[in-house]
Amino acid sequence: MLNADLDTTIEFLKGVGPKRAEVLQKELGIYTYADLLGFYPFRYIDRTRFYKVSELDPELPYVQILGRITGKETIGEKHKKRIVARLTDETGTIELVWFQSLKWVEENIMRGKVYIAFGKPTVFNGSFSISHPELEPYPRPATVTGNLTLQPVYNSTEKLKKFSIDSKGIQKLQALVITSCLSEVRETLPAYILEKYKLISRKEALLHIHFPADSKMLQHAQRRLKFEELFFIQLQLLANKQFRELKFKGHRFCLVGNYVHTFYQDILPFELTNAQKRVIKEIRTDTQRGIQMNRLVQGDVGSGKTVVALMSMLLANDNGFQACMMAPTEILARQHYHSIFELVGDQLIRVAILTGTTTKKQRTLLHAQLEAGEIDILIGTHALIEDKVVFKNLGLVVIDEQHRFGVEQRAKLWRKNAVPPHILVMTATPIPRTLAMTIYGDLDVSVIDELPAGRKPIDTRHLYEGQRLRMFGFMKTEIAKGRQVYVVYPLIKESEKLDLLHLEAGIEQMRYQFPLPDYQISIVHGKMPNADKQFEMDRFITGKTQIMVATTVIEVGVNVPNASVMIIENAERFGLSQLHQLRGRVGRGAEQSFCILMSGNKLSKEGRKRLETMVRTNNGFEISEIDLELRGPGDLSGTQQSGVLDLKLADLVKDQQILQEARNTVIDIFQQDPLLTLPENALLKRFTDKKNRGIALDKIS
Known part of the structure; x- marks a missing residue:
């Protein structure tokens, strides 16, 4: 077993x-x-602290007590049989109880001997007890191996526990692997990086992450492994970016011609914000470099991303290229189509839309026009990526809400031209800075951080169920002013698990409060056919209905300037990002708009913080940071399917400084050694080559 290979299959490990x-x-x-070594503890138990019996508290997660076994007896029969021992120190006595492994306990736990007992204290019949404690003799034998101060705790599952692979079992396996092949662990970071950031070796880090000698060595191990995680994510992202820039030439959009000038000077009905102008300039610079643009534009709800996208597409048209814009839902695609068509009409350019509901006859004509170059801008859903959709000369692809598309879906659009088109990704979901550096770390990022002039901040209020009549009264007041109202529910039908006021019950309640013919109600939810959804949307958009009762299908893509009130039922059930998106459906006109968050009386700590945050601020970027803090990166939209964030130790909230150090280090390396040909970067070159062949980082070990 000594000096086993890290690639050895786990079944050959002893036990x-x-x-x-x-x-x-x-x-x-x-x-x-290697996989086992990379399975880290999620917390550590401090075994240096001993409690007296008199200090016990049932709120403590675990305690360690030094005492003598002063009594032991077997109680009950058959399945009710148990062994109860009494452990006594100078301050009192606690009971130790076993329901299983009774034969072992009977033979090995001796009266009169001193033991260290470890476990969770509970109170039963007014006395403290510990069920199935860990017991070890005192003083500890010199032959005891493993950690005796900071004990690692590993995640396990019920299935694993059936095979005796609980946290203790995993700890034993880690000890065996470290004994047999720690010497085989290879360094992954160049010596100059270790020296610059005073990082311990990978071998030391793996030893002390599993069996830390003390808290200081645990901190050193965690910092080293966190840096490594974040460093190699950045190396992969920035190497991909550099590879694209070296391999993929891009169309040069050198001309700012009639389309852009006419639109900007004669058609655009409002002044662009400075933020919009800055982002358009960044896009212009990108498209003149002769390499493929890959830029992310993120902006808060209502910041004017669609106009930036339109002017970018007109720039492509000015240079003889077609452009397309892909949205995740038909509602959003149609919203973009109507917004752009209203701005440019059909005299300046030819705009078309392609979705799943486009008829066969319309498709045949559209395909022919597209291939002949008779369509300048095509807007659509996933339908755009079908093989039948052929462009004459595609120069720019705009992808809205990229996280809703799979990697392969996006790539199909890029392949629709001999020279890959420029890529502009847009999101209305503000992304925390640390997440942007990881999920979108290979893209250039632009931020529209300014709202159009005249926009009033949305007045957000939180009401409890007992204040519902007050909410209905407010709705009637706003409708009397000629305004319209959204009411959003989290469910379509009643759920046994979640006690939510569901959509169907809400509609009945709404019809009682707002009877015909004085009030008209639109109903929209995800289970409806697209045609029915669009019909109901159109009724609301044209003002034929005053109230839209909906599920989160209207989260993005609905723009009704006359709608001034957004009511969100069971608001505590929504994430912060989703609440902010829903709120952004109002506040699009000149009038004051309102968002009312309805909730039950009982709120969790997190639920309360989410609602308090929404009431306090309209700043999407501030909200996104709090959302990351509350939910973690794995739960935020898009991070799971991106395949980038597989963090074992690093925390994007707590480890922002380490992330910034890692990214800056990679940027410096590529500036000095773009192809990683210097001898000191041989390890990094090996990593990027293996990644290109689809081999994981663990194989470097």
Whole structure:
């Protein structure tokens, strides 16, 4: 077993075997020794602290007590049988109780001997007890291996526990792997990086992450491994960016011609904000470099991203190219089409729309016009990526809300031209700075951080269920002014698990409060056919209905300037980002708009913080940072399917400084050694080459 290879299959580790190996693979994704070494503890138990019996508190998660076994007896029969021992120190006595492994307890736990007992204290019949405590003799034998101060705790599952692979079991396996092949661990970071940031070696880090000698060595191990995680994410992202720039030439948009000038000088009905002008300038600079543009434009709700996208597409048209814009839903695609058509009409350029509901006859004509170059801008949904959709000369692709599309779906658009088109990605979901550096770290990022002049901040209020009549009264007041109201529910039908006021009950309540013919109500939800959804939307957009009762299908893409009130039912059930998106459906006209967050009386700590944040601020970027803090990166839109964020240790909220250090280091490396040909960067070159061949970082170990 000594000096085993890290690529050795886990079943060959002593005490594992084929059956345990299979459950380790299925439950934890552990296939090799290297995988096991990379499965880190999620917390540590401080075994240096001893409690007296008199200090016990049932709120404590665990305690460690030094005492003598002063009594032991077997109680009950058959399945009710248990062993109860009394552990006594100078301040009192606690009961230790076992319901399982009774034969072992009977033979090994001796009266009169001193033990260290460890476990969760509970109160039963007015006395403290610990069920199934960990017991070890005192003083500890010199032969005891493993950590005796900071004990690692590993995530396990019920299936693993059936095979005796609980946290303690995983700890034993880690000890075996470290004993047999720690010497095989190879360094992954160049010496100059270790020296610059005073990082310990990878070998030391893996030893002390599993069995830290003390809290200081644990901190060193965590910092080293966090830096490594974030560094190699940045290296992969920026290497991909550099590879694209070296390999993919891009169309040069050198001409700012009639389309852009006419639109900007004669058609655009409002002044662009300075932020919009800055972003358009950045896009112009990108498209003149002769390499493919890959730029992310993020802006808060209502910041004017659509106009920036339109002017970018007109720039492509001025240079003899077609442009297309892909949206995740038909509602959003139609919204973009109507917005752009209203701005440019059909005299300046030819704009068309292609969605899943486009008829076969319309498609045939559209395909022919597109291939002949008779359509300048095509707007649509996933339908754009179909093989039948052929452009004459596609120069720019705009992707709205990119996180809603898969990687392969996006790539199909890029392949629709011999020279890859420029890529402009837009999102109305403000992205925290640290997340932007990781998820979109290979894109150039532009931020529209300024709202158009005249926009009033949305007045947000939080009301409880007992204030519902007050909410209905407010709705009637606003409708009497000629305004319109959204009412959003989280569910379509009643759920047994979630006690929510569902859409159908809400409609009944709404019809009672707002009877015909004085009030008209539109109903929209995700289960409706697209044609029905569009019909109801159109009724609301044209003012034929005063109230739209909907699910989150209207989260993005609905622009009704006359709608001044957004009511969100069971608001505590929504994430901050979604609440902010929904709020952004109002506040699009000159009048004061309102968002009312309805909730039950009982709120969790997180739920309360979300609602308080919404009431306090309209700043989407501030909201996104709090959302990241509350939910973590894995839960935020798009991060799971991106395949980038697979963090084991690093935390994007707590480790922002380490992330910035890692990114700056990679940027410096590529500035000095673009192709990683210097000898000191051989390890990094090896990593990028393996990534290009689809081999994971763990294989470097």
